[in-house]
Amino acid sequence: MRKTMMLAALAAATAITTPAMAGSPEGKIQVKVLGTAVLPDGGIDKVKSIDTTSTLGSTLASLNQFDTKANDNVVPTLAIEYFFTNNVSVETICCFTQHHVNGTGDLAGTNIVNHVLILPATLTAKYHLDMGGPIKPYIGAGPSIFFVFDEKPGTTAKALGVDRVKMSNSLGVALQGGVDIALGDSGFGLSLDAKKYFMKPTAKFYASGTKVLETKHDLDPWVLSAGVAYRF
Structure with a gap:
């Protein structure tokens, strides 16, 4: 899946450099190819x-303190943005990110969930500040759904006997801030972006068809991106 995303990003980078698209820092559409830390x-x-x-339940009940932590990941991201005016736009992103969940506290060193593949479907409304030059900071916010596979x-x-685990899809919100930096008048630029998501998925653990544990988690990732942009 990660290879597929990298190929898609490369295809997008090739497409936005074709002469058929007349680049402009005032264009209606902006495409970004980013490296993203989740x-x-x-x-x-x-x-x-x-x-x-x-x-599993009796083991956890015997512990004084237990918690979990999801690992960090770095993935390619494709973002597409439409400008209603020079100051107001909407943006959506496309990426897949994979994680595992390990124990902390009295569960330190344990492996709880593997291969959690997440598609963070996100749409943000953004307001861009006109600084009178090529540097344009922005802020944004919007809904997001994390689809889990x-x-x-x-x-x-x-x-401990668990043979199946199911994590729920999760509806939440994303807050966003960043800066676009135009590189001349050709439409090319650089982009730095930070999003904070607020997500609370649930995880259900089963043993021989019986649910033995259900937990709600503060997933709440920071998603930090940097890369190149083309506006036309």
Whole structure:
């Protein structure tokens, strides 16, 4: 999947350099090819249910303190933006990011969930500040849905009897800030972007078809991007 995204980014970069698209720093459409660091939290917000008769449940119930943490990842990202005016635009992004969830506290060193593939469908409305030059800061906000695919029990969860795990899709909001820097009048530029997402998905753990644990998590990632842009 990561290779597919890289090919898509390269295709987009090739497309935006074709002569058919007349670049302009005042154009209506902007395409960005970015490198993106996804820095999630992943801590447990609430234990919604626990079956203490199960191996996993009884093990967790015996601990004084346990929590979880999702790993960071770096992925390619494609962003497409439409300008209604020079100051107001909407932007959507396309990327896939993969994570695993490990234990912290008394669960330090354990592997809870593997191969969590996330598609963060995001649409933000942005306001751009006109500084009278090539540097244009912006702020934005909008809704986001995290679609979750292909999650699997981690090695520790499997050892405690878990044979299936399901993480919910999650609806939340993203706050955004960044800066676009025009490189002359050709439409090319540089872009720096930061988003803070607020997401609380749930994770359900099953053993032989029985739900033995359900937790709600503060996923809440920072998503930091940098790359090139073309406006036309």
